[in-house]
Amino acid sequence: MAHSEQPKVRVDAYESVFGALAHAARRQVLLTIYFNGGSMTAGEIAAIFEHAWQTTTRHLRVLERAGLLTHEKRGRKRIYRIERKRLELVRDWLAHFSKNSMH
Amino acid sequence: MAHSEQPKVRVDAYESVFGALAHAARRQVLLTIYFNGGSMTAGEIAAIFEHAWQTTTRHLRVLERAGLLTHEKRGRKRIYRIERKRLELVRDWLAHFSKNSMH
């Protein structure tokens, strides 16, 4: 019966999104996918880094848990897509500092 | 001779700012200071949390290193002030995802 579960969900959303953005490699992943048209395979993404593939896989998982990426299987490839909408959560948080309440 | 030292500075800026925002307590500090008119003493800030003061001091240090806070001594108190301008760095980063380059 629609008992507000929303707030906690939201809070955790901030937690996971800000957490995900806290690593340079993950920010880089988002930018790269975006400038590549919005989606890329795991392999293409991994190729932009020097560190081991598996490390990138881990970053992708973090980004996905945060809702910033989704993936879709296409044969033996996995295509990751950026969820631009999810980034708005950051913008929303920043907006608090513009509501010029009482200054 | 103005050899571009700017880029690295900028990159580290993203690193420290996003890093600082990755912890709920630190986001809370910023919001609280902001809604308190932009500045608060260390004690007032510490009072909003259940954990030990010293832990808050640590968070304040992180926020300050990131340029999101500055402080000023006033007798035995330390007044922390939010640097709203610094938050624009986040907005700037997000802006990359609006430049509808090639989509």
Place this chain on the structure above:
DNA sequence: CAGTCATTTAGCCATTTGGCTTAATATTGT
């Protein structure tokens, strides 16, 4: 089916983080 390709999962390990407690410092009031 055996082999290769694309990718993830699992598990190890060093480093960082974020609590805590116990000093230390600096400023003010008596």
Place this chain on the structure above:
DNA sequence: ACAATATTAAGCCAAATGGCTAAATGACTG
């Protein structure tokens, strides 16, 4: 000077993070 106040600094420790390597999965190819 002495005690009290406001606050940071230092150092300990458990937990989280982010690398790595080795193994597993799942799809395609001959």
